[in-house]
Amino acid sequence: MEIVLAESLGFCMGVKRAVDLAYRALEKSDPQQVVTLGPLIHNTQEIERLTKDGIGVIDENSIPENGTVIIRAHGVAPQAYEALKSRGLKIMDGTCPYVHYSQRKAMELQQEGYTIVIAGDKDHPEIRGILGFIDNQAYVVKTVAEAKALAAFDRVGTIAQTTISPQKYQAIVEALREESKEVKVCETICDATEENQRAVRELSLEVEMLYVIGGRHSANSNKLVETARENCPRALLIENADEINPEDLRGVKRVGISAGASTPDWMIQIVVERLREY
Ligand code: SF4
Structure with a gap:
C-alpha cells in the first residue's frame, strides 16, 4: 500500500x-x-x-x-x-500575524467611519478579540441570510475570520453590496488553511482512502474532510493512529494523509508508521 x-x-x-x-x-x-x-x-x-x-x-x-x-x-x-x-x-x-492584521484593519475601518461587518463566528476567540479592539462596534454574521437580514448601510467595511472559506466570504460581501452604497472589503482570510485545503483536494483525486488527522472539534480539520469527500468518499477524520481500522484498508492501494492546522508533526509521523505496519 x-x-x-x-x-x-x-x-x-x-x-x-x-x-x-x-x-x-x-x-x-x-x-x-x-x-x-x-x-x-x-x-x-x-x-x-x-x-x-x-x-x-x-x-x-x-x-x-x-x-x-x-x-x-x-x-x-x-x-x-x-x-x-x-x-x-x-x-x-x-x-498570529494574520490575526494582528485583522485587528489593525478593524480599527482602521472604525477610524474611517465604516459600519463594520465581520464574517465569522461571534463566539470564536479570534472574533471576540477583534471585537475588543473596536469596542464591540460591529455586526458579526455567519451566513448569507444573516448578512441579508442586516439593515441597509451607506458605508460598510468587512473583515473575515481568518479561517472561513473565500467562497463564503464572497457570498456575504455580495449580499451586503445589494443593500449598501459602498462596501470596503478587507482581505483577511489566511492562506495557510487554504493551502491545506488545496492540497487535500488534489490528493483526494489520487487516492482511494484518505485520513485527515485532527481534533473532532477543530473546524479546519472537519473542513478538510468535507473537501476530501467531494472526490474521495472514503475520507475519514481520525484523532490519532489508534482510530485506524485495518478493515477499512482492505484492498486499498493508495492511501492519502492530510492533517488539520493544529496537528503536530509527531502525530502525523505516528499515523504514517502505523499505516506502514499494515
Ligand atoms: S490558521 Fe494559523 S496561520 Fe492562519 S490565521 Fe490562524 S493561526 Fe494564523
Missing part, C-alpha cells in the same frame, strides 16, 4: 509560532510557571504533551499570581491583555 502525504498539511505558521514561543518561555522559567490563556491549539494530544512538559492552561477566571502567560494565535482583546499586564505577569504574545 502506498502512503501519500498532502503537499501541505498540519501546523499552520501561526500555531507553530505560538507553540515554539511557549517552549522558549519554558526554557527561561521555573517549572509550572508558564501558562497559556486558553488552549494553544485544538488538539487534545498536543495539549496533553504541553501540560506534561509543564505548560498549563488557564482562563480569564483563573489568572495566576505570577509567571509567564502566552497569548495564543487567536489573539485577545486589548482589555484582556491589559488585565494580565496590570497583575505584573510576563506576557508573551503568540497572536
Whole structure:
C-alpha cells in the first residue's frame, strides 16, 4: 500500500509560532510557571504533551499570581491583555500575524467611519478579540441570510475570520453590496488553511482512502474532510493512529494523509508508521 502525504498539511505558521514561543518561555522559567490563556491549539494530544512538559492552561477566571502567560494565535482583546499586564505577569504574545492584521484593519475601518461587518463566528476567540479592539462596534454574521437580514448601510467595511472559506466570504460581501452604497472589503482570510485545503483536494483525486488527522472539534480539520469527500468518499477524520481500522484498508492501494492546522508533526509521523505496519 502506498502512503501519500498532502503537499501541505498540519501546523499552520501561526500555531507553530505560538507553540515554539511557549517552549522558549519554558526554557527561561521555573517549572509550572508558564501558562497559556486558553488552549494553544485544538488538539487534545498536543495539549496533553504541553501540560506534561509543564505548560498549563488557564482562563480569564483563573489568572495566576505570577509567571509567564502566552497569548495564543487567536489573539485577545486589548482589555484582556491589559488585565494580565496590570497583575505584573510576563506576557508573551503568540497572536498570529494574520490575526494582528485583522485587528489593525478593524480599527482602521472604525477610524474611517465604516459600519463594520465581520464574517465569522461571534463566539470564536479570534472574533471576540477583534471585537475588543473596536469596542464591540460591529455586526458579526455567519451566513448569507444573516448578512441579508442586516439593515441597509451607506458605508460598510468587512473583515473575515481568518479561517472561513473565500467562497463564503464572497457570498456575504455580495449580499451586503445589494443593500449598501459602498462596501470596503478587507482581505483577511489566511492562506495557510487554504493551502491545506488545496492540497487535500488534489490528493483526494489520487487516492482511494484518505485520513485527515485532527481534533473532532477543530473546524479546519472537519473542513478538510468535507473537501476530501467531494472526490474521495472514503475520507475519514481520525484523532490519532489508534482510530485506524485495518478493515477499512482492505484492498486499498493508495492511501492519502492530510492533517488539520493544529496537528503536530509527531502525530502525523505516528499515523504514517502505523499505516506502514499494515
Ligand atoms: S490558521 Fe492562519 S490565521 Fe490562524 S493561526 Fe494559523 S496561520 Fe494564523
